Amino acid sequence: MLLVVAAAASVLALVFAGSGAAAVPAGQACQTGASTSQIAGGGATLQTRAQVAWIQGYTADVCGFVSGGPSFTISPINSFVTYNSVNDNSQTINPINGSGAGNTLTSCRMVPFSGTDTPYSNANLTNLDGNPGAQGGGNVWWTPGPATHCAGGSPNFNTYLDPFYGTAGNYPTLGTDAASGDQPANVMSFPVSGTAVAVGVYFGASPPAACPSTPQLTKAQISDLFGGFDTSWNQVFPGCNIAVRRDVRLDGSGTSQNFKNYLKAIFPLSSQGTTLCDGSSTWTSVATTNTNNWPVGGSCSTLITGHVNGNVGVLDDCAGVNGEAAVPGTICYADLPDFESSTYQNVAGFETAELQAGAGGAFVDPLIGHHANCDFNTITTPGPDQNGAVGLDPGDTWATDNAGGVHENVWNRGTGWPACATTFDLVYSGLSQASGAASQPNRALTDNMRRGLYSYILYILNEGQALTPGIFYQSLPQGLLNLEISGFKANY
Numbered sequence: 001m002l003l004v005v006a007a008a009a010s011v012l013a014l015v016f017a018g019s020g021a022a023a024v025p026a027g028q029a030c031q032t033g034a035s036t037s038q039i040a041g042g043g044a045t046l047q048t049r050a051q052v053a054w055i056q057g058y059t060a061d062v063c064g065f066v067s068g069g070p071s072f073t074i075s076p077i078n079s080f081v082t083y084n085s086v087n088d089n090s091q092t093i094n095p096i097n098g099s100g101a102g103n104t105l106t107s108c109r110m111v112p113f114s115g116t117d118t119p120y121s122n123a124n125l126t127n128l129d130g131n132p133g134a135q136g137g138g139n140v141w142w143t144p145g146p147a148t149h150c151a152g153g154s155p156n157f158n159t160y161l162d163p164f165y166g167t168a169g170n171y172p173t174l175g176t177d178a179a180s181g182d183q184p185a186n187v188m189s190f191p192v193s194g195t196a197v198a199v200g201v202y203f204g205a206s207p208p209a210a211c212p213s214t215p216q217l218t219k220a221q222i223s224d225l226f227g228g229f230d231t232s233w234n235q236v237f238p239g240c241n242i243a244v245r246r247d248v249r250l251d252g253s254g255t256s257q258n259f260k261n262y263l264k265a266i267f268p269l270s271s272q273g274t275t276l277c278d279g280s281s282t283w284t285s286v287a288t289t290n291t292n293n294w295p296v297g298g299s300c301s302t303l304i305t306g307h308v309n310g311n312v313g314v315l316d317d318c319a320g321v322n323g324e325a326a327v328p329g330t331i332c333y334a335d336l337p338d339f340e341s342s343t344y345q346n347v348a349g350f351e352t353a354e355l356q357a358g359a360g361g362a363f364v365d366p367l368i369g370h371h372a373n374c375d376f377n378t379i380t381t382p383g384p385d386q387n388g389a390v391g392l393d394p395g396d397t398w399a400t401d402n403a404g405g406v407h408e409n410v411w412n413r414g415t416g417w418p419a420c421a422t423t424f425d426l427v428y429s430g431l432s433q434a435s436g437a438a439s440q441p442n443r444a445l446t447d448n449m450r451r452g453l454y455s456y457i458l459y460i461l462n463e464g465q466a467l468t469p470g471i472f473y474q475s476l477p478q479g480l481l482n483l484e485i486s487g488f489k490a491n492y
Contacts, residue, residue, distance in 0.1 A: 022492045025432040027447030029455040030063035030080060037452030039445075041083045043102020044115035044254050045310045047423040049337040050193045051083035051115070053467040058459045081456055083115070098309060099254030100290065103128065106426045107135030108150035109182050109442045112453050117254020118290060119189050119408075119424035122399045125391075128187040128426070132441075185428045185441035188491055189391035189398050190484045191408065192460050194376055194422040195473045196366035197259045198339040199353040200318055203233075203242060204328030207349060210239030215353045216363045219266040219412075222355060225331055226263060228277030228300030233329055243302070247318045247332035250305040252290045257400075258411070258421035259333045260287040265358075265412035277301070311338035319347040335421075336372050337472040355419065358412035366417045371469035374420035376476055380407045381483055389480070390487035398424065422476075427457060429491040454492055461485050 031037040041051070059079045084097045096105070102114035103124055109132050120128065127135035133150045199222070203211040211233060217225070224230050226246060233240040249256045260283065267283035275282055277300035286293055296303050306313025307324060311334040318334075320326020321343060328349070344350055354363040367373055382402070383393025391398045398407055412418045428441040431450050435443050445453070461484055465475040 022432045022490055025447065025450040025454050026434065027451035029452040031448045035446065035448050037448035038080050039112050039449050039453050041081065041111050041113040041115065042097060042105050044099045044117045044423050045084065045097050046117050046195065046255055046335045046421060047115045047193055048084050048086055049471055050468045050473050052086060053471060054460050054464040055079050055081045055083065057464060057467050058456055062455060062459055080452060098251045100252050102426065103135050104150065106187065108133050109444060112442060112445055112449065113425055113427045113457065115423055115425055117421055117423045118257050118400050119398050119426070121401050125397060125399055129184065131184055132182045181443050183439050183441055185430045186392055188427045188429050188488060189424050190389060190488065191379065191422040191476060192425050193468055193473045193476065194374055194420060195372040196336040196374055196417045197255055197333050197419045197421055198336045198366040199355065200332050200334065200339060200350060201353055202318055202320065202326070202328060202330045202350045205348040207242065207328060208240055210237050211242065212237060213351055215351055217353050217355055219356050223263060223266060228295045231301045242329035245302045245304060245327055245330045247304050247306065247314055247330050248292065248294055250313050251309040252292065254421065255311065255335050257290045259419055262411040262419040311335050315339065315344050319344045319350045321347060336366050340472050355417065357415045358418045359415050364417055367472060370472060372420065372472055372474040373417040374410065374474045375414035375416045376410060376422065376474060378410055378413050379422065379480060381480065382407050386483050386487035386490060389483035390491060392429065392487065392491060425457065432492050457488060458485065
């Protein structure tokens with residue numbers, strides 16, 4: 001990957017510069033061998049492909065291994081970072097992923113950084129700022145004795161395998177009880193990128209002539225379709241006599257939450273009144289919790305979930321690929337970077353829908369060229385300063401139920417695609433302390449790992465922003481990024 005030398009130099013100066021508050025962590029980034037700086041992250045699938053670009057850019061341009069790469073002695077993964085067990089375009093994603101898992105992975109100290117799209121509720125934030133392992137609930141609990149903070153749960157965290165260290169269920173680099181030394185800390189949260197949640201329709205290879213090749217769906221129509229009212233496509237396009245089948249995420253994902261937030265934003269623009277097909281739900285109630293609580297039963301159209309977690313599970317079922325049955329009439333949603341994969345775009349009869357923009361009502365596509373058709377200038381930061389930009393203002397946060405309003409609100413706003421989503425990273429404050437410090441939140445990280453994490457996150461917020469618009473994301477406004485950079489450096 002070739003980058004302009006002057007630009008790369010300026011990034012390096014910023015990445016490795018000190019801050020006026022938290023100290024730059026000791027240690028060295030870009031280290032291999034026994035004192036490796038390799039780190040693994042995980043969580044939201046929306047940012048996986050962005051992470052691939054950032055990982056490759058960081059490894060090549062910051063660490064300087066531009067030909068062949070270094071010799072990694074601890075892991076066969078040839079990079080300094082991995083995310084959802086991915087560091088290239090193979091997309092072999094760890095089964096423990098999604099925004100909800102991102103919150104839990106961070107709380108359990110299983111990863112030093114995670115991704116989440118929502119990013120959290122106030123209750124989740126209380127857990128994240130509380131004792132290690134507090135987030136997860138149900139059958140997930142803190143068990144410092146067996147060397148992992150969390151066990152059980154769904155997904156089963158006993159099966160978690162860090163790709164760089166240890167075996168399934170083992171807490172990276174620690175002995176049987178050292179994990180009990182991790183301390184509570186306030187978590188930093190900050191948007192890193194964003195993209196569209198695209199809508200796809202599969203009419204089949206030889207659909208009736210009345211079924212359009214580019215479905216244009218009004219706000220009322222998209223609400224009726226996912227609300228389960230329309231059981232046949234001829235209710236939308238007369239003569240398109242195919243049954244409607246709704247296809248949604250299997251997991252409680254940030255992608256689903258953001259799409260529900262869009263449907264809530266246009267509610268009650270429906271031809272059927274204020275409730276959905278089950279007679280009791282509304283888009284407001286459905287968007288309240290990040291679960292598979294889509295309306296079902298009674299006269300509702302068929303609802304299926306993806307055969308596996310993530311966008312791939314939805315898209316496989318929607319387009320009828322990778323062993324899944326092709327069912328004409330299926331409508332689905334997915335993050336644009338996965339949606340635009342040739343695996344699905346080359347399927348005859350799989351069509352990209354156009355929706356109405358929030359402002360003006362023109363029908364728009366989810367992408368322009370190779371970048372998402374999103375406008376993130378409507379994002380505001382919590383609080384008045386850099387601390388708020390990383391979610392550390394005590395009275396104003398990035399929470400989805402924030403009393404002062406949702407700061408990441410980009411749903412049904414502007415003249416671009418109305419169903420866009422931002423994606424966040426979570427990193428604990430206080431990681432610049434030495435590993436043995438009394439208030440260290442994650443003792444599994446060596447000095448080199450903590451320095452590597454510091455450098456990598458600053459790369460994402462700097463030079464990394466230029467890498468993602470060409471792969472169906474959209475970069476964030478520079479003013480927002482500047483505040484995040486300052487806040488991250490001051491609190492790390």
